[in-house]
Amino acid sequence: MAALLCAACLAACSAPQVREPPIDPDVARAEIAKRIPAATKNREGWAIDIFAAFEALSIRPTPENICAVLAVTEQESTYQVNPTVPGLPAIARREIDARASRYKIPQFMVNTALGVESPNGKTYRERLEKVKTEQELNDLFADFIGMVPLGERLFGSFNPVRTGGPMQVSIAYAEEHARDKRYPYPMPGSVRDEVFTRRGGMYFGIAHLLDYPVDYPDMLFRFADFNAGHYASRNAAFQSAVSKLTKTSLALDGDLIIHGSDQASKTELAVRSLGSELDLSEREIRRDLSLGREEAFGQSAVFERVFALADKRLKRPVPLAVVPNIRLESPKITRKLTTEWFAKRVDQRYDRCLARQQK
Incomplete structure (x- = not known):
């Protein structure tokens, strides 16, 4: 038996890894172009810049990724490099x-x-x-x-x-991303200037939408994160689980701590009240919650133990992603809009894009 197990392990270790098929740039650009609405001017030009961003960011141009980008672009600018703003x-x-x-x-x-x-x-x-x-x-x-x-x-x-730009990406995010990763184009001016070009606006917008690891069950939550910040949907689900466990009303906004302050947020105080059940000290809770804007929070002790406790006490799996409940505030916004409204509008465009098979 031991010999058989050893042989099986060796066979598994020596099995060749399955590699994704190579990408044909012409095919990929054609796939992008055909999913852009037919009335859009210069669909081929948009497709070139979108594919170049996928390549630079090592993101595969799957129908899902393509349509996610196009849905946000259509929602934010209807394919205008510099959309007009009323008033x-x-x-x-x-x-x-x-x-x-x-x-x-x-x-x-x-x-x-x-x-x-x-x-x-x-x-x-x-x-x-x-x-x-x-x-x-x-x-x-x-x-x-x-x-x-x-x-x-x-x-x-x-x-x-x-x-700015066709995806209305945050200029602060673009500047931060450019510090961490090499921008693939010559930059005669500033990152801010590049955001207002089609190539730069799409590159940084695609990065903000897709260039971070998540395990969401639906693209809807990436759309919510695009509006509310990376991992906001995951963090809102964490807040929802804590709220149910403590019977405390918490804002499902994705903000776990008060950044730049030693003062505990309402979420942090609620988690502290579970400290003995989680077998975590206040210092350990604070340490883990401080990771809220990073992928690592999803593997932290406080995250895993809160969800395990919620599943056990509620006798059912609680969701690991929830669309944040945030009122959108901007000088450009004159109506009562929310992150949920934005995410659902983009998701509708995403579904239409996936169904689009024009030539």
Whole structure:
């Protein structure tokens, strides 16, 4: 028997690993193009940039991955590199006035600064009144900060345009990703500038959507994470399990601790109340919860023990992913929208994309 077991182990160890078939770039680009809505201009150009991002990020262009990217792009911009934002001049002016009030800068000084002639020959006020896209607004603020003394005082290095490109990716995320991984294109300007190009906007958007490991049962949860932050759906499920165990009302927002503070969050306090059942100290709980924005939290002691306890006490498996309950807040948003609304809208587009077989 021992000899047979040894032989079986050796056979298993020596068995060749199954390799995924090589990718034919022409076939992959054609597959992407055919799933882009027929009315979209330059479908082939979009397909080239999307496939290049998949290649650079080592993400296979499966129908599921392709349609996930296209669904987010259609939701966020309807395939416009720089989508127009209704009412953008008024939104931008409110941002300027709000920051002026915060720094106690008189309104007449703001008006004087906006009356200064900008590098393109128009005053900043004239340019502000005509902006239609976030890229135009981004360029305006970059000039304003660099050329006008009050612009530096108002904004410093902070540009209030925080998202951009066809997938409306966070510029802060793009800058962080570029520090960790080599950007595959020549970059004559900044990462911020690249986000406003089709190639850069798609690259960083695809990275944010797909370039992190999760074990979700449905793409819906990646869409929620795209809106709420990586692992937000996993963390919301953890909060839901803790809430059921402690009979405590917790916000299912994916934020497990108060970052930058020693103060315990409501979630942390609830987990602490389970400390004896989990056989974990407050220090150990804090250590594990601090991993909430990382893959490692899913293998932590507090994560595994909370779900094991919930399954046992509730006599059924509790979900390991829950769409976060977050109200979307942005100067661009004028309606009551939530992460759930966003995720479900994108998921509907995703299903339609999977069913699309146009030529």
